[in-house]
Amino acid sequence: MNSKTIFEKSQENRVGIKLPPLDVDTSPILPEYLRRKAKAKLPELSEFDVIRHFTNLSSKNFSIDKNFYPLGSCTMKYNPKIIEKIASLEGFSSLHPHLITNDEEDSVQGALEVIDDLQNYLCEITGMEAFTTTPQAGAHGEMLGMMLIDSYHKEKNNKQKKYVIIPDSSHGTNPATVTMIGYKVITIKSDENGYMDFEEFKKKMNDEVAAVMLTVPNTLGIFNKKIKDLCDIAHEYDALMYYDGANMNAILGVVRPGDIGFDVMHINVHKTFATPHGGGGPGSGPVGVNHKLKEFLPDLGIYKKDDKYFFNKNMENSIGKISPFFGNYGISLRAIAYMKILGKEGMQNASKKAVLNANYILARLKPYFDVPYDMICMHECVLSAKSLKKKYEVSAMDIAKYLIDFNLHAPTVYFPLTVPEAIMIEPTETENKQSIDEFCDKMIEAVKLAETNPKEFLNYPKTLGVCRPDDTRAIKELDVRSIH
Amino acid sequence: MPYTAHTPSEVKEMLEVIGLQSEDELFSPIPNEAKAKAFDIPDGLDEWSAFDSFKELSKKNKVDKICFMGGGYYDHIIPSAVDALAGRSEFYTAYTPYQAEASQGTLQALYEYQSLACELSGMEISNASLYDGGTALAEAALMSVRITRRNKILIDGGVNPEYIKIIKTYLSFRDIEFEVIENIKDSSDIEKLKSKIDENIASYIFQNPNFFGSVQDFSEIVDILHSHKALAVMSSYPISLGILQDGGSLDVDIFCADGQSLGNYLNFGGPSFGMLATKQKYIRDVPGRIIGKTLDKNNKEMFVLTMQAREQHIRRHRATSNICTNQNLLALRATIFLSMLGKNGLVDMANMNYQKSEYLKSELSKIDGIDIYNDNPTFNEFIISTPKLATKLIDELNKKDFLLGVNMSKIYDGFDNKVLIATTEKRTKKEIDSLVNAIREVL
Numbered sequence: 001m002n003s004k005t006i007f008e009k010s011q012e013n014r015v016g017i018k019l020p021p022l023d024v025d026t027s028p029i030l031p032e033y034l035r036r037k038a039k040a041k042l043p044e045l046s047e048f049d050v051i052r053h054f055t056n057l058s059s060k061n062f063s064i065d066k067n068f069y070p071l072g073s074c075t076m077k078y079n080p081k082i083i084e085k086i087a088s089l090e091g092f093s094s095l096h097p098h099l100i101t102n103d104e105e106d107s108v109q110g111a112l113e114v115i116d117d118l119q120n121y122l123c124e125i126t127g128m129e130a131f132t133t134t135p136q137a138g139a140h141g142e143m144l145g146m147m148l149i150d151s152y153h154k155e156k157n158n159k160q161k162k163y164v165i166i167p168d169s170s171h172g173t174n175p176a177t178v179t180m181i182g183y184k185v186i187t188i189k190s191d192e193n194g195y196m197d198f199e200e201f202k203k204k205m206n207d208e209v210a211a212v213m214l215t216v217p218n219t220l221g222i223f224n225k226k227i228k229d230l231c232d233i234a235h236e237y238d239a240l241m242y243y244d245g246a247n248m249n250a251i252l253g254v255v256r257p258g259d260i261g262f263d264v265m266h267i268n269v270h271k272t273f274a275t276p277h278g279g280g281g282p283g284s285g286p287v288g289v290n291h292k293l294k295e296f297l298p299d300l301g302i303y304k305k306d307d308k309y310f311f312n313k314n315m316e317n318s319i320g321k322i323s324p325f326f327g328n329y330g331i332s333l334r335a336i337a338y339m340k341i342l343g344k345e346g347m348q349n350a351s352k353k354a355v356l357n358a359n360y361i362l363a364r365l366k367p368y369f370d371v372p373y374d375m376i377c378m379h380e381c382v383l384s385a386k387s388l389k390k391k392y393e394v395s396a397m398d399i400a401k402y403l404i405d406f407n408l409h410a411p412t413v414y415f416p417l418t419v420p421e422a423i424m425i426e427p428t429e430t431e432n433k434q435s436i437d438e439f440c441d442k443m444i445e446a447v448k449l450a451e452t453n454p455k456e457f458l459n460y461p462k463t464l465g466v467c468r469p470d471d472t473r474a475i476k477e478l479d480v481r482s483i484h
Numbered sequence: 485m486p487y488t489a490h491t492p493s494e495v496k497e498m499l500e501v502i503g504l505q506s507e508d509e510l511f512s513p514i515p516n517e518a519k520a521k522a523f524d525i526p527d528g529l530d531e532w533s534a535f536d537s538f539k540e541l542s543k544k545n546k547v548d549k550i551c552f553m554g555g556g557y558y559d560h561i562i563p564s565a566v567d568a569l570a571g572r573s574e575f576y577t578a579y580t581p582y583q584a585e586a587s588q589g590t591l592q593a594l595y596e597y598q599s600l601a602c603e604l605s606g607m608e609i610s611n612a613s614l615y616d617g618g619t620a621l622a623e624a625a626l627m628s629v630r631i632t633r634r635n636k637i638l639i640d641g642g643v644n645p646e647y648i649k650i651i652k653t654y655l656s657f658r659d660i661e662f663e664v665i666e667n668i669k670d671s672s673d674i675e676k677l678k679s680k681i682d683e684n685i686a687s688y689i690f691q692n693p694n695f696f697g698s699v700q701d702f703s704e705i706v707d708i709l710h711s712h713k714a715l716a717v718m719s720s721y722p723i724s725l726g727i728l729q730d731g732g733s734l735d736v737d738i739f740c741a742d743g744q745s746l747g748n749y750l751n752f753g754g755p756s757f758g759m760l761a762t763k764q765k766y767i768r769d770v771p772g773r774i775i776g777k778t779l780d781k782n783n784k785e786m787f788v789l790t791m792q793a794r795e796q797h798i799r800r801h802r803a804t805s806n807i808c809t810n811q812n813l814l815a816l817r818a819t820i821f822l823s824m825l826g827k828n829g830l831v832d833m834a835n836m837n838y839q840k841s842e843y844l845k846s847e848l849s850k851i852d853g854i855d856i857y858n859d860n861p862t863f864n865e866f867i868i869s870t871p872k873l874a875t876k877l878i879d880e881l882n883k884k885d886f887l888l889g890v891n892m893s894k895i896y897d898g899f900d901n902k903v904l905i906a907t908t909e910k911r912t913k914k915e916i917d918s919l920v921n922a923i924r925e926v927l
Contacts, residue, residue: 003588003785006596006823016824017563022836023913024843029727029835030861034699036730040603044826047565054593054820058574061589065573074579078487082531084571091542097753098555101646102878102891110544111752124524136615136754137809139796147657173808175801181657185801223513254511256520274487278813279590280580280773281613282755320653324618324646325753337538343528346486353488355510360498376504376513404586412582415797432489433498458781464585466786474778474790478767480609482599 006053007484010043016050062409068435072380072412072424073219075249075271086337097325105310112302112309115326118336127258128288134298134327138246139173141266141285146181147319148264149211149240151296161210167196169219169416190418194220194373207237215244217378219416231261248272250355250379253348264289269335284331298322353429354379357436361425364440368447372419380426382419389421392454396421402446405461408439550915554865554906555890556644558745561910563824566747570817584788591787594775597819604725605739606732607761612773613815617742618647620758621719622654623771624738628687628715630769635660636684641667642694643719645895670696670858681712691719696867698860706735722746724863726834738762747821748814757811771805833909837864841907847920853927865906874903880926886919
């Protein structure tokens with residue numbers, strides 16, 4: 001397969017953009033000592049060269065529009081096309097952020113209504129009291145959440161608080177965030193049902209615990225039955241409950257974190273509310289809080305008076321800013337557009353079908369794979385290739401590489417870390433029964449292949465042009481840029 | 485409008501396979517005490533009603549004025565090809581490239597992005613992008629603390645004030661000391677800065693051109709920093725690098741920039757993306773994704789996520805950062821944009837920004853009462869002082885359909901009559917002349 005880089009296609013003095021004319025009288029150039037010595041070696045191509053290069057590159061990608069994409073924990077659902085049409089409206093996309101600096105509210109009423117609408121929808125969906133759209137991704141939301149928690153304890157002079165409890169099945173961003181804000185992590189192992197071990201939790205819970213971070217349903221796709229008890233116990237010690245909303249897609253209209261007693265949460269709107277993942281961003285991770293933390297929210301808010309929106313810039317106890325202006329406003333816009341189109345029934349239906357699809361996959365594949373936690377799952381199910389590995393030396397990664405050869409994106413593998421040879425499958429609600437059946441059939445074929453010809457797996461994928469990268473070489477002979 | 489495909493008979497069939505009677509039973513693991521107490525959401529809309537209502541809403545935003553506003557966010561050209569390519573669903577609806585063989589398009593494009601970022605910045609290596617220019621600088625500050633194991637950061641008063649606020653927040657929650665060295669007018673306070681640099685300083689963060697539009701030579705400061713084994717962190721404006729000194733030739737240690745100007749819309753401030761490039765020796769301390777080239781089992785070249793041992797999904801609480809996403813789609817747009825612009829195009833575009841801004845500057849300085857505030861040379865924006873309060877002047881120009889610029893009185897004390905005005909390659913002589921006339925009329 002041709003993997004020539006854009007630099008290798010460059011031809012000297014070829015031009016891809018005709019700039020607008022330089023129609024003013026020219027002035028002397030800047031003094032020598034301020035100027036760049038050598039030109040940046042950007043490639044030189046025509047517009048069409050660039051079109052062809054990137055169109056060809058795009059054809060080397062799997063994407064949700066083209067492929068079943070059951071990456072567990074990533075919620076790869078269909079992104080309706082109307083959302084992009086709305087987001088492309090010039091009135092939204094061409095708005096300058098320093099209108100906020102200038103306090104020119106009159107010029108941005110539409111944008112502020114978008115933000116207000118989104119915050120109101122999110123409050124209703126989650127049962128929290130207030131939201132901010134400023135975090136630019138889920139992990140950024142977690143970071144803000146921890147900052148708010150820290151501010152709360154400082155305000156209350158809770159000096160002894162230094163730990164955050166996290167179950168071992170959590171996303172890696174949770175412990176990384178906790179460390180970033182200067183707290184220490186207490187990891188609690190999962191019990192035989194996949195819940196955070198309740199007895200262990202009670203043992204570790206004390207006055208030094210600042211917060212408990214939970215993903216609900218967790219990364220095993222399991223809903224913790226004792227969730228209310230966990231909240232109550234934590235609150236006895238004035239520890240705050242953090243809800244990682246990465247998996248909200250399972251429980252729209254069924255569970256609201258605020259109602260259970262969570263104090264702060266983030267929601268990855270790019271997952272649950274169908275904004276495009278773009279190959280890994282942009283995302284947006286709005287944070288919701290209850291009354292305990294409201295005063296600490298980032299210091300750009302909005303309020304409405306006599307049907308007009310205003311900026312709120314004087315928030316005395318605010319933690320400050322974590323992003324410019326209102327964060328990834330363009331993603332907020334996409335999220336609220338999707339929410340309004342889906343509506344109440346649409347959202348409830350989305351969660352129902354997401355959970356139905358996941359359980360159907362679990363039921364179909366149960367006879368063929370190890371199932372670490374055999375119970376009704378939520379929006380995703382976790383299987384294990386432990387026996388296949390033991391009997392035939394066929395790993396979860398081998399299964400993944402087999403699937404992609406049939407235009408099915410692989411599930412997430414080797415996560416959660418608590419499950420050996422984990423295969424984490426999240427089909428989402430937008431997949432129909434036929435594509436799910438096709439996926440299940442292929443998973444079963446993989447097991448049959450393991451039983452009959454396990455060595456064959458090493459040759460997969462066969463049809464994608466490349467097969468099995470040498471990751472060690474990538475590090476040892478580091479090549480992270482083109483030298484030309 | 486539901487985007488699900490299940491027919492009633494399919495639902496029944498699927499439930500039978502699962503062994504349940506109804507969809508409600510799927511939620512039986514959830515105890516009643518955890519169930520939602522309310523869910524008062526309006527009914528859904530068809531796409532045409534939704535579009536109409538959002539179109540109405542978009543009209544409440546005023547975007548039809550001639551834009552001279554900058555301050556880190558600029559009204560630059562965006563070729564149609566950028567929208568067309570980045571809008572391809574193969575790019576648009578893919579996820580983080582975890583399965584390399586199924587993501588070679590995204591991976592190669594990001595490798596090319598990293599290469600372009602290195603060329604542009606003059607640095608040795610680049611990550612695959614961060615959230616935006618401000619958070620990139622905050623990450624660079626943390627990175628400098630990791631590298632030097634020192635705990636104090638100096639921030640130049642000319643750094644974008646929005647960025648300074650972000651850096652302050654990031655640092656204050658980690659108990660890292662910081663001090664903003666206030667400017668003398670539009671210039672960095674070099675003498676004060678020199679007196680502050682010692683063996684406790686992890687890094688000094690500066691911006692060129694600074695938020696006042698001024699271009700300065702930081703090479704002396706970089707040398708002083710290095711003589712104290714402190715790092716130089718530079719915040720830059722990518723388009724200016726067509727003609728202005730790059731990070732590499734200044735020998736800075738970490739280069740950051742916001743990528744909005746490289747083919748991205750203003751988006752009311754986000755999404756944009758952040759650039760972070762540095763020296764090869766610091767690669768293990770870099771936050772965010774890095775793409776590398778390697779060979780597959782048949783010795784064919786391919787691209788992969790690499791150096792992942794830094795990252796949260798492997799190292800958890802020992803990771804260099806909690807960052808998971810990059811701003812891939814925006815970085816992709818920049819990659820396409822820079823590929824089209826090319827070596828000479830970048831220089832021409834930068835020069836055009838400079839020339840048009842100089843023209844506006846000279847025309848404005850002909851008006852009685854208007855002073856150019858900058859003592860330093862400028863790139864494509866500068867500050868004017870006028871006899872009118874900035875707020876009033878901006879408002880009056882607004883009525884004449886000009887977005888005059890950033891109201892500096894909202895940010896700095898003593899700037900009551902100062903406005904930051906930017907000119908890009910998109911502004912024509914006619915537009916510039918009409919702005920000058922409009923200002924003349926209201927003064």
